[in-house]
Amino acid sequence: MSYQQLSTHSAVLALWYIVNTSLSSYYKLIDAFGDAYSALSMTVGDWRALSLHSAHIKRFEDADDVLAFVSRVLDEVSYGAYRVLFVGDDDYPVQLINIYDPPPVLFYRGCVERLKDKQIAMVGSRNPTEMARKITFDMAQYLVQSGFSVTSGLAQGVDRAAHLGALEQLVCFGRTIGVMGTGIDVCYPKNHNALFAQIIQEGGVLITELLPGTPASKHTFPRRNRLVAGLSLATVVTEAALQSGSLITARLAAEQGKQVFAVPSTIHNKNAEGCHHLIREGATLIYHPNQIIEELGNDAVYSALPKTFSRGVSAFVDDEMNDLMPKTSQLLHTHAQKPAPMVPEHLQDLWVCLSNNPKDLDALVTEMAVDTGMLLARLMELELLGLVQQVGGRYGRAKDF
Known part of the structure; x- marks a missing residue:
């Protein structure tokens, strides 16, 4: 079997498999030979001259194994297990093109149109306080009501609360993007099967750059964090310890020129020391999600906001919401009776x-x-x-x- 039988997209898949999703090796080959198809047409000697990892060279030599992988992916795509995006495709998120190391391949499940949304990343502790969990949920719901989508990393704790808060808003279905630190066919954490299914069923999307079957590891999550930050206009950290991976996401967002927001807590909350550190380092302190919208500019807010919410008034719906509503909606509310406050x-x-x-x-x-x-x-x-x-x-x- 030969690499010459591959199409342009299949060649990208093959090369991504050969380098085992190593961004440095992939782009070294592209820079040297121009494109994936040309790289696969080179000799083993040409590859060795680039000082590539020996495992990549060995896999390149085993064309039968590589072509079997490509065939398996194409079969799984054909029966709808997942879909694949390539750089240059119309649905490939343009915001990822601008990061330092855009993934050449994205595997996804769900509504790919979500990737074009104006996104806010929400990240934080895997073991948040109950207050931080609620703040995250309510902020996510408010942001979705304001026309944004919420992007996070599908982890326990804050990530989960962010996704669920976004899904709670029934008027704007599925406005959440989950970035996986595993292959598209691997659920991690294992108890998030229901969350994954809900995101897909309600119009959200799950994405990953990692190969199908890739398990979770300490190396895969920083890669995921870079995509969470890259997809989003800004990153919000609602609660995080000093050693939290959320600070990696915040740093990556700052390196990408994105704004970082952090929610403060009491000085006795060890779980929030990361947020306080970010604020000292220049992150914007917020205590209401409308402050995020104001910082990003009102031109980023969708014009049509719901007048009422079928699951009750959002915890963040207050007088400031009127400033975001179209004038016609304000007129409709001029003589409306204010609902009784929902106090926990x-x-x-x-x-x-x-x-x-x-x-x-x-x-x-x-x-x-x-x-x-x-x-x-x-x-x-x-x-x-x-x-x-x-x-x-x-x-x-x-x-x-």
Whole structure:
């Protein structure tokens, strides 16, 4: 069997397999020989002259194995197991063309049109606090309502909350992109089968540059993180420790010229030290998702936002949402009765203590009989829900509540 029988796209697949998805080796061959088909037409001696890894040379010599791989991929694509994108295809995400090392091949499942969306990456701890999980979920839902799609890495914790928050918004189906650190046919973590299926069924998309069958490893996740950052206009870190892989995503986003946002927490929250580090290093501190939209520019927001939400009012839908609505929607709401605030059960006692006349922190500590750290955490959560505002260090209910 010979490489000469391959089409242009099949030649790219073959070369990607031969170098075992090594970006440096792949582009070294392309730079030397012009394209994948030409590289496969060269001799073993030509390849050795480039000082390629011996494993790549050995695989190049075994044409039968390479062609069997290409044939298997084409068969799996033909019966719909997944699809493949190549650089130059109409659906290949243009934002990845501009990163330092764009993947020549993307395997995907789901709605490929999602890759053209204006995306915000949301990343963070695999073991977040309950507050960080909720903040992530609510921010993702708000961003989707505002016309963005949410991109993340399908991990436990913050990633999962980001995907689920995006999927919660029924008006804008499936506006989430999951970037895998495995082959397209490998579910990791194993308990995310239902999440993967939901993303695909509801109009989202899963993508990876890794070969089918590739298992998760410590080497595959930084590669995934580079694509999460590359696909997105900006990256938001909602909670992360100092050693979190989310800081890698943030660094890659900054290197790509993208904006990085970080959500603060109390200084006692070890799980948020990474966010505080990012803020010290120049990331933009945010406590409301509308701040992301303002920083990126309102021209990035879609014009048609829903007036009501079938699963209740989003935790972030407040007066600021009116600034994002088309004028016609504002007119429809002029005489509408404001819905009763949706206060989570664990915050209702604090909500009752608050009024439109702001109180200082000491008074609230005495009235609530809780420690200051706990109270500040609850006040921040109410602020993120748009229910409380702080004026001069005093806290009161947001206007109209």
